[in-house]
Amino acid sequence: MSNDTKKTSYNPPALEFKSSTFSVPVLVLSSDDLILIEQQLQGKIRLAPEFFKNSPLVLDVQEINKHNIEIDIVAVIELIRKLGLLPIGIRGGNAQQNENMIGLGIPIHSIHTSSTTVETKKPPKAQIPEPETKDLLQTGTTLITHPIRSGQRVYAAGDLVIVAPVSPGTEILAEGNIHVYGALRGRALAGVQGNTEARIFCHDLQAELISIAGNYKISEDLNPNVRNKPVQIYLDKHTLVIKEI
Amino acid sequence: MARIIVVTSGKGGVGKTTTSAAIAMGLAKKGHKTAVIDFDVGLRNLDLIMGCERRVVYDFVNVINGEASLNQALIKDKNCNMLYILPASQTRDKDALTQEGVGKVLEDLSKDFKYIVCDSPAGIEKGAHLAMYFADDAFVVTNPEVSSVRDSDRMLGILASKSKRAEENKEPIKEYLLLTRYSPERVRLGEMLSVDDVQEILSLHLLGVIPESKSVLNASNSGIPVILDEKSDAGQAYSDIVARYLGENKPHRFIDDKKGFFGKLFGSK
Ligand SMILES: Nc1ncnc2c1ncn2[C@@H]1O[C@H](COP(=O)(O)OP(=O)(O)OP(=O)(O)O)[C@@H](O)[C@H]1O
Ligand SMILES: [Mg+2]
Numbered sequence: 001m002s003n004d005t006k007k008t009s010y011n012p013p014a015l016e017f018k019s020s021t022f023s024v025p026v027l028v029l030s031s032d033d034l035i036l037i038e039q040q041l042q043g044k045i046r047l048a049p050e051f052f053k054n055s056p057l058v059l060d061v062q063e064i065n066k067h068n069i070e071i072d073i074v075a076v077i078e079l080i081r082k083l084g085l086l087p088i089g090i091r092g093g094n095a096q097q098n099e100n101m102i103g104l105g106i107p108i109h110s111i112h113t114s115s116t117t118v119e120t121k122k123p124p125k126a127q128i129p130e131p132e133t134k135d136l137l138q139t140g141t142t143l144i145t146h147p148i149r150s151g152q153r154v155y156a157a158g159d160l161v162i163v164a165p166v167s168p169g170t171e172i173l174a175e176g177n178i179h180v181y182g183a184l185r186g187r188a189l190a191g192v193q194g195n196t197e198a199r200i201f202c203h204d205l206q207a208e209l210i211s212i213a214g215n216y217k218i219s220e221d222l223n224p225n226v227r228n229k230p231v232q233i234y235l236d237k238h239t240l241v242i243k244e245i
Numbered sequence: 246m247a248r249i250i251v252v253t254s255g256k257g258g259v260g261k262t263t264t265s266a267a268i269a270m271g272l273a274k275k276g277h278k279t280a281v282i283d284f285d286v287g288l289r290n291l292d293l294i295m296g297c298e299r300r301v302v303y304d305f306v307n308v309i310n311g312e313a314s315l316n317q318a319l320i321k322d323k324n325c326n327m328l329y330i331l332p333a334s335q336t337r338d339k340d341a342l343t344q345e346g347v348g349k350v351l352e353d354l355s356k357d358f359k360y361i362v363c364d365s366p367a368g369i370e371k372g373a374h375l376a377m378y379f380a381d382d383a384f385v386v387t388n389p390e391v392s393s394v395r396d397s398d399r400m401l402g403i404l405a406s407k408s409k410r411a412e413e414n415k416e417p418i419k420e421y422l423l424l425t426r427y428s429p430e431r432v433r434l435g436e437m438l439s440v441d442d443v444q445e446i447l448s449l450h451l452l453g454v455i456p457e458s459k460s461v462l463n464a465s466n467s468g469i470p471v472i473l474d475e476k477s478d479a480g481q482a483y484s485d486i487v488a489r490y491l492g493e494n495k496p497h498r499f500i501d502d503k504k505g506f507f508g509k510l511f512g513s514k
Contacts, residue, residue: 147448149402150395165448167398183445 028060032071062092200233247355251380255396257367260425265364266294267472271487273328277359283333284376285366292332296468306334309346389438421452428457453486456499
């Protein structure tokens with residue numbers, strides 16, 4: 001990467017590098033049975049076809065390797081592509097698997113060890129009866145009825161509804177809207193895949209950070225008028241608007 | 246089957262060992278055969294507070310390593326014959342505890358005891374993890390200050406996701422809040438969080454409030470759990486907590502400023 005900026009005095013630069021963070025679904029495999037994988041993946045896709053269509057995806061094989069399960073990784077990639085998903089990386093692979101991936105033009109990602117818990121699309125057990133859970137999944141909403149504790153991280157592929165407080169030191173992310181029926185004290189990021197129509201609603205705004213489609217505000221920049229108030233937050237052209245409700 | 250209670254906090258020095266000793270004694274006094282285990286390997290504190298430090302022959306790590314039987318290591322309390330103490334080792338390091346070993350000891354104890362109280366070390370590392378892993382109930386000990394509340398919140402997240410019950414998709418650990426070293430006076434002066442403030446943040450069932458009290462230090466100096474000091478405010482607060490845990494209905498005490506009416510009238514604020 002060498003770009004000599006001195007020679008571009010007449011023309012504006014044609015490119016620049018920026019650092020960005022993306023949220024990408026990770027497919028964690030725990031079996032080597034290709035037929036089973038195909039069936040279950042298809043099942044997931046049927047639940048949210050729009051979401052999965054041409055969606056980027058990172059393949060995580062740490063679990064299988066931990067249990068020394070042999071898997072035909074190239075066949076898995078073919079299968080993922082056949083189902084309309086776009087694999088953009090692998091994680092937790094061994095040397096041979098990584099080499100195969102590079103051969104297919106797929107980058108290697110390192111496992112970053114964070115101490116956070118990821119509760120992807122996992123509705124709380126026991127608290128809500130079964131049928132309700134299913135219905136919620138079909139409409140693409142993740143419902144959580146227990147408090148989100150410091151150090152926890154929640155990701156929802158659709159809307160995220162939390163009927164409990166969200167503590168400081170947490171991160172809640174949704175590709176759709178975020179509703180918090182309680183105090184919002186952590187970091188809340190809606191529209192993380194770029195949906196600028198996404199909104200955040202909460203009963204009591206005390207957030208450390210709020211963001212919609214990458215446009216964010218930190219706690220310090222929150223207007224005191226909206227602090228500790230029930231609000232909705234949305235984007236108006238690239239500006240975050242916080243309105244009392 | 247025994248009920249396993251972990252006394253935990255995240256933050257250090259908030260009163261876990263004081264609480265473990267008190268509630269273990271309280272449960273035993275009510276006639277329930279109770280064991281209290283010191284998970285703070287390398288530090289060993291519980292035996293001092295229970296006043297049995299001079300009777301330690303074998304410890305928790307010896308039992309895990311098969312160097313002693315449970316019966317050899319358990320120390321019968323001098324004040325109550327329903328209470329037994331399993332002391333920690335002072336000479337080993339924290340890695341001496343293994344999940345398998347701890348599980349086996351708890352399983353064996355479960356056959357014979359009604360309650361097993363696990364005194365957790367501070368932090369969220371291995372020792373604290375093992376202390377809470379097998380728990381049925383968690384007593385989350387919190388002081389009324391921001392950093393303690395934050396650490397308790399963190400620990401609650403770990404209880405909800407990293408325990409055996411969580412991993413096996415069983416009914417989650419029952420969580421109770423114990424607010425300790427509470428000083429209504431300092432709350433009034435705005436130097437401490439109030440009960441309401443803490444509950445607002447943690448939204449947790451409050452089992453009881455233990456006031457800041459000199460009787461706690463006196464008790465630990467004499468090696469007698471404070472709950473046996475029936476005249477002391479802290480002792481009474483712990484008795485209430487044990488009663489509430491066992492299902493009795495007791496109104497909360499020690500929350501309001503003793504100065505009360507006159508304090509408010511002539512107070513400095
Ligand atoms: N209610 C109280 N009033 C006054 N002092 C107290 C009270 N509770 C605990 N203490 C004091 O606080 C100190 C720490 O208590 P304790 O050892 O029980 O905490 P701990 O949480 O077990 O600490 P560690 O994290 O080191 O294991 C001790 O000196 C104890 O006497
Ligand atoms: Mg201690």
